[in-house]
Structures are given as structure tokens and as C-alpha cells.
Amino acid sequence: MRADQLSTQQYREGIISGSTVILGRAITLIESQLDSDRAQAEELLESLLPLTGKSVRIAVSGVPGVGKSTFIESFGKYLTSQNHKVAVLAVDPTSMKSRGSILGDKTRMEDLSKDPNAFVRPTATGGHLGGVAHKTRETILLCEAAGYDVIIIETVGVGQSEISVRSMVDFVLLLMLAGAGDELQGIKKGIIEIADGIAINKADGDNIANAKRAQAELSHALHLLSSEAPKVITCSGVTKTGLDEIWKMIAAFKDQREKDGRWLDTRNEQLKQWTAESVNNIMEQQLKEYLRTRASSVNEYPPAAAKRLWQNFLSQLK
Numbered sequence: 001m002r003a004d005q006l007s008t009q010q011y012r013e014g015i016i017s018g019s020t021v022i023l024g025r026a027i028t029l030i031e032s033q034l035d036s037d038r039a040q041a042e043e044l045l046e047s048l049l050p051l052t053g054k055s056v057r058i059a060v061s062g063v064p065g066v067g068k069s070t071f072i073e074s075f076g077k078y079l080t081s082q083n084h085k086v087a088v089l090a091v092d093p094t095s096m097k098s099r100g101s102i103l104g105d106k107t108r109m110e111d112l113s114k115d116p117n118a119f120v121r122p123t124a125t126g127g128h129l130g131g132v133a134h135k136t137r138e139t140i141l142l143c144e145a146a147g148y149d150v151i152i153i154e155t156v157g158v159g160q161s162e163i164s165v166r167s168m169v170d171f172v173l174l175l176m177l178a179g180a181g182d183e184l185q186g187i188k189k190g191i192i193e194i195a196d197g198i199a200i201n202k203a204d205g206d207n208i209a210n211a212k213r214a215q216a217e218l219s220h221a222l223h224l225l226s227s228e229a230p231k232v233i234t235c236s237g238v239t240k241t242g243l244d245e246i247w248k249m250i251a252a253f254k255d256q257r258e259k260d261g262r263w264l265d266t267r268n269e270q271l272k273q274w275t276a277e278s279v280n281n282i283m284e285q286q287l288k289e290y291l292r293t294r295a296s297s298v299n300e301y302p303p304a305a306a307k308r309l310w311q312n313f314l315s316q317l318k
Contacts, residue, residue, distance in 0.1 A: 008040055010022075012044060012048060015048065016146070018147055020119055020146075024121065027135075029041050045142075048141065048142065051145040052144040053267070056170055056250065057140060057153070057170045057171070058150065058151065058173060059153045059155055059169040059171070059172045059173065060153065061172060061174050061195075062175030067175065067238075069154065070237035071175060071199075071201055071237035072152055073108070073109040074237040074240045075152070075237070078247070079247065080117040084150050085147055085149050086115075086119070086148060086151075088118065088119070088121070089121055089139055089152070090120065090122045090123070090154040119146070153165060170267075171197065172196050173195070173197050173199060173250075176199070176201065176214070177200070177202060178202070178203070178207060178213065179207075179210045197231050198233075199232075199233055200215050200218070200233070201235055201237060202237075203235060203236050218232050219231075219232045231249055233245050287313055290309075290313050291309060294309060294312075
């Protein structure tokens, strides 16, 4: 253990006591690639697991420029004013060239970051697909153990590749803009199909009429496609209008899902998917290590070589 490293018990006690400093350090621990840190992170998460699962997990998605950060800050402040503890996991894209990330969401959410009942954590995707970071699920558990009852994930806003966020949250809120060509363009296979609610953002000033018109058109089009179409409302992160209606929509969704049993069923399916993905990751890591020293011949047909190497790899696992 490094000199500045906390023990698992110190991490656990700090998180439960509500220390945002230790919570931040714990998130850094679970994001670490060091084998020793990974082992401690697993031990910590297992010890905290009984304290998790009691929050409402919300993903906020939408194209860049739709106003996600401004909306989330206003929505977060609204929720803390209603005596909720809010954790925001703001995911920033990682450059494929430099592997760096801007991580500017905490700066853009300055007021919310200062709120004693809020925790804002910007995290780089690290090249992970799906609009989320590699350890988003683990970070959710840490925040829940720290007592945050609303977890908001701001996805990177990369369109249809954000589908995997569905397997991590209870409610997907899609932000859209009026007059940007995406009211009807958005009705495609992809993010629109996993949205549980849609908000036409920036419904303020001269844009209110456009937003109301977009709301009506989108609601009508969605109901033609499905009997369980998501509700469409208007809001503004700048003027803070529509925030109470959005929270009521989410609360009503939760109540209905709990009554018909789908809330718990969804959580269970998400755990199964996480387990399956974890198995795949372990297999992939082991296979890569196995292949690292076993290059195929330049004259060998790649699919045939892959099949041979796979069979050899499986035989070693027996």
C-alpha cells in the first residue's frame, strides 16, 4: 500500500459519513488501472453493496449544444431545494489522439458544485463507447452508498452510440431543441427508442412558441409509433421553467414501474447484463495476453488462425 493510500475501512467510513473528498478519492481508486488498486476497489464495493440501490438513476442525453450542463445544474439545484441529495456524473469525451479530456462540466456547473447537498464528478470516457465512462456503474454505487438519492448521468451526446446507458439507469431523459431539425429527425432507431421522457429545452424568450409547436408535433408523431410513447414537455435550464414537471414525470414513472413490478425487474436485468459484460471483459483480457506472444504466420488465413488459437486457449482453461 502506498504511503498516502487509505485503507478499505477508511474509504468505507468516509463515504458513509458523507465526505466528498473521500468519495472523490474512492472514485479515482476504482478508475485506476493498477492491479493493487483494482483489488482494493473490488473489496470496497463489495463492502458497500448493501447500502446501494436506493437512488433514482437518471441519464440526460442529447446532441452537443442542446444545453445539457445548464439544464442539469438548474435541475440539480431544484432537486436539492426539495431536500434531495444529488450526484452528477458528467461524462466528457476522450480524445483518440491525445487520450486527454477537457473535463469542463464541473466548471460549467459551478453553482451546483458548491451546493452542500450535491456532488459533481466529471469523468473521461477513456474511449469507452456508449456515451458513458468505463466505471460509471461502480461510481453510481459509491454515490448511493454516500447517501445520494438522485444520480444524474450526463452522457457525452454522441447520438445513437449512447444506447448502453440504458443498462445503467432507471430513466432516460432526452433533451431536444425546437427548430434544429431534430424534432422528427430524432424518430429513428436509437436513442429515441430508449427515452422514457423527452424535454424540448431552451423554451425561453422568443423560442417559447417554437418549443410548444415542436412539443405538439413530436408528441403526435410518437403516439403514432407507439402506444407507450414517452411524454414530451418543454423546459428551460436558463429560466428554470418546466423543472418541477420533469421531476413529477420521473416520479410518476417510478411509481407506475414499482406497481407493475418492472422497476425491480429492470434493475435485475441490468445486474445480469453487468455480470455478462464483466465475464466478457475478463475473457478478452486473458485472450489478449495469450495472443500477445503467439503471432500468426503471415501465410495463415486469419479466420482459420483465430479458430486454432481460440481452441488452444480454451484447452488451457480446462
